[in-house]
Amino acid sequence: MTNSTGKNGERTRRVLDEARGVRAMVWIIAIMLFLTVLGAALGLATRNAAGALETQLVGRATVQIMAADPARREAEVGRAVATLQKLPAVRSAALVDRDELAALLRPWLGDDGADPELPIPAMIDLELADDTAAALARVRASLQSTAPSARIDAHEAWMAPVAGFLNLVVSIAAVLVLLLAGATAAVVMLAARAGLDAHRQTIEVMHMLGSTDLQVARLFQRRIARDAAIGAAIGSLAAIGMLLLVSGEAAGLGSQLLGGATLGMSGWAVLAMLPIAFVLLAALAARFAITRALERVL
Amino acid sequence: MQAEVEAVARIVRWRMWGFEWEGTSGAAMANIVQFENVGLRYGDGPETLSDISFALAAGSFYFLSGASGAGKTSLLRLLYLAQRPSRGIIRLFGEDAVTMPRARLPGFRRRIGVVFQDFRLVPHLSAADNVALPLRIAGMPEADIAEPVSEMLAWVGLTERAGAKPETLSGGEQQRVAIARAVIGRPEMLVADEPTGNVDPEMAERLLLLFDSLNRLGTTVVVATHDLHLMHRVPSAQMMRLVKGRLHDPTGTLRHPPARELA
Ligand SMILES: Nc1ncnc2c1ncn2[C@@H]1O[C@H](COP(=O)(O)OP(=O)(O)OP(=O)(O)O)[C@@H](O)[C@H]1O
Ligand SMILES: [Mg+2]
Numbered sequence: 001m002t003n004s005t006g007k008n009g010e011r012t013r014r015v016l017d018e019a020r021g022v023r024a025m026v027w028i029i030a031i032m033l034f035l036t037v038l039g040a041a042l043g044l045a046t047r048n049a050a051g052a053l054e055t056q057l058v059g060r061a062t063v064q065i066m067a068a069d070p071a072r073r074e075a076e077v078g079r080a081v082a083t084l085q086k087l088p089a090v091r092s093a094a095l096v097d098r099d100e101l102a103a104l105l106r107p108w109l110g111d112d113g114a115d116p117e118l119p120i121p122a123m124i125d126l127e128l129a130d131d132t133a134a135a136l137a138r139v140r141a142s143l144q145s146t147a148p149s150a151r152i153d154a155h156e157a158w159m160a161p162v163a164g165f166l167n168l169v170v171s172i173a174a175v176l177v178l179l180l181a182g183a184t185a186a187v188v189m190l191a192a193r194a195g196l197d198a199h200r201q202t203i204e205v206m207h208m209l210g211s212t213d214l215q216v217a218r219l220f221q222r223r224i225a226r227d228a229a230i231g232a233a234i235g236s237l238a239a240i241g242m243l244l245l246v247s248g249e250a251a252g253l254g255s256q257l258l259g260g261a262t263l264g265m266s267g268w269a270v271l272a273m274l275p276i277a278f279v280l281l282a283a284l285a286a287r288f289a290i291t292r293a294l295e296r297v298l
Numbered sequence: 299m300q301a302e303v304e305a306v307a308r309i310v311r312w313r314m315w316g317f318e319w320e321g322t323s324g325a326a327m328a329n330i331v332q333f334e335n336v337g338l339r340y341g342d343g344p345e346t347l348s349d350i351s352f353a354l355a356a357g358s359f360y361f362l363s364g365a366s367g368a369g370k371t372s373l374l375r376l377l378y379l380a381q382r383p384s385r386g387i388i389r390l391f392g393e394d395a396v397t398m399p400r401a402r403l404p405g406f407r408r409r410i411g412v413v414f415q416d417f418r419l420v421p422h423l424s425a426a427d428n429v430a431l432p433l434r435i436a437g438m439p440e441a442d443i444a445e446p447v448s449e450m451l452a453w454v455g456l457t458e459r460a461g462a463k464p465e466t467l468s469g470g471e472q473q474r475v476a477i478a479r480a481v482i483g484r485p486e487m488l489v490a491d492e493p494t495g496n497v498d499p500e501m502a503e504r505l506l507l508l509f510d511s512l513n514r515l516g517t518t519v520v521v522a523t524h525d526l527h528l529m530h531r532v533p534s535a536q537m538m539r540l541v542k543g544r545l546h547d548p549t550g551t552l553r554h555p556p557a558r559e560l561a
Contacts (some may be wrong), residue, residue: 202475207381207416209432209479212401298382298400 016120022192025191029184029231030238033278036180037239037271043173044267050166059131061139067149070119076147077122083146089128091133096123119172126152142283181281188224188282189289195220196293207297217290221283227280232275240271306511308555309449310484316503319430329389329555330356330487330518331377337459339373347543352552354487354520359513361529362522364540370522371415374539377520378412378489379403391486408436411485411517413493417476425475426451426460433484450478453508455501469496477505488516495529506531507529 063080073159077095084093101120102109109118125288133186136154193215196203247262263271331354338347347369352361364370375381376388388395390406398406398468411432419428430447432438451460454474464472473496480488488509494502502525510532513519520538521528529535536555539546547553 141378201418202420202422205420206431206435207404208378208407208412208414209435210404210406211435212404215435295400298380298404 010063023227025166025187025227026231026234028187029228029278029282030235032180032187032237033232033235033275035235036177036184036278037236037274038242039173039176039180040271040274041239041243041263041267043170043177044263044270045174046166046169048262048267050163050170053163053166054158057159059091059128059130061126061131061136061152061154063126063143063147064151065124065147065149065155066121066151068119073122073149076149077124080143080147080150081124083142084124084126084139087139087142089130089139091127091129095124096125124242128154181278182279185281185285188228188285190223192198192220192286192289193293195223196290203294204297213291213294216294217287221286221292224286225241225279225283228279229275232278236271236275243271269292302507303511303514306453306508307515309446309453309480310515312561329353330391332387332389333376334387335390336376336383337386338369338376338381339488344468345384345528345543347376347383347540350545352538352545352547353555354518355555357513357516358518358555359510359532360520361532361535362520362538362540363488363524363526363529364453364522366524366542369543370540372543374412374520374522375526377487378410379407394395398409406434409486411483411488413473413476413480413488413490415491415495415522416465417472417505419472419475419479421464424461424463425456425467425471428464428475429478430480432479436483446482450482451475454478454505470498470501473497474505477508481508481512484512484515485517488512488520490519490521492522492524494523499527502528503531508512547548 039099063084065073065076067076081095083095098120101123105120126139128139131154136152140150140152143152190227203216243263315343326433327501331352333350333352336347336350339345350373362370362373372381376383377390379390381397386396387543391409393406395406416505419425423431426447429450430443433443433446448457448460451457456471456474456522459467462471464475467475473493476488477493480490489510493509496504497505506528509519509521523529536552537551545552
């Protein structure tokens, strides 16, 4: 069938009434894409944030020496560092500088934080070669004898609920995108069937003149794909505009927490692929609905 | 008459299929259509057509007559593959048309030109685009379409109305567009259902001349009509008469057409 190409295809396409077609589908697809792009952006940004959190926290732990008496604390710190550095599960153990700690605490404690008499626990930063619970238990056990006031916290453990929450958000976003894709396919199939109904007599004539189902399907599929493409462009551009605005605002806040929640190049690339994927989906759904319907007529 | 035939031959010289179909009308194709005990029932009503048996000799001209409601349109619908029979055997171009898979129907339909009783023009297309439709569906290059379309429209006297949409055409004009569309692809078989019902006698005669010319070029023609006067204009034509859904064939000539020399 050469009428899929060039001018012949152009002419045959006019078989369907172009003017009357209600362009509701353009707007429905636009809304779908708007929501899909936002949902996907949320998911991707959250996943990136979770990833950033993980690279920051995985394999890291903090040992706090709680002893209130400065002398005893010093002694325990010395012994703890020595013990820790000998353990195979510990890659490095570094005492957090007291001035650094005071600086970190200044917002809460004011200049009092610098008072050497203040019983601030000493902190040892650990980089772990093995961060399994068993390994941590062994580290804890070895510290028990040398530094009885030591308390060890794996950062991961503190952040586990946060990471769980972030993963939940990612899953919700993924489900959202899938649901929107399903709804889009359903809308397209409804629109295709309505189109077939509206043009039933024309289709009958086309069949009687020897049109194949494929030729008839193409007429509708092209229209639907075009409508979907227009809608997808509108919806995703609006969503991307909004995302740029939001990320600008977020950058303005200079927040560390939000810092990890960026899309990155790959994220933007995925968002850019979404409208294309949805137009393809629409074309496939249209073809499916149409060929199914046409198979029922002679 | 010869001049007429040559003019029509020139218009329809463009082939829709890549082969000279006249070549296939050998012994096997002596009968282009064969019906055996065909019955047609719409829903669970009574049989609209019963025990229809006949054969159409390739290259012949047939008139189908019968009272309104006798089943002419129903019979023609079986002929142009718009409907499958409820019983019986139909062979078309030498193949079983009853059990033919759907996918093969378009190929067969392209070999049949149809003038529908109710025209069935595509409402959004101009007269010219309606006439061009069979050629476009058959995938003819766009460059080859304009000329036969305008010559065909000239033949049916609609050159000035080429760009008009069907709804702005009179009944007779629509009918002429429908006829032009049916013959432009030079079909192997032309099936026309009351093709002259809406035109004046002069135009009716001109259209009949078109059918006759096409017939002389080898197309098998079946025309359903009430118009006795028209039937007498084609002396070589054979008559088929439907009476209440049954084919009137007292001598059995329709069932067994006499062997016919093909040009
Ligand atoms: N789609 C259909 N469903 C049910 N009955 C039908 C259908 N089409 C035709 N009939 C019935 O079949 C019978 C024959 O109809 P048909 O249209 O074949 O007659 P006809 O000979 O073409 O008549 P006319 O000269 O008026 O065109 C009629 O009684 C009609 O009511
Ligand atoms: Mg009729």
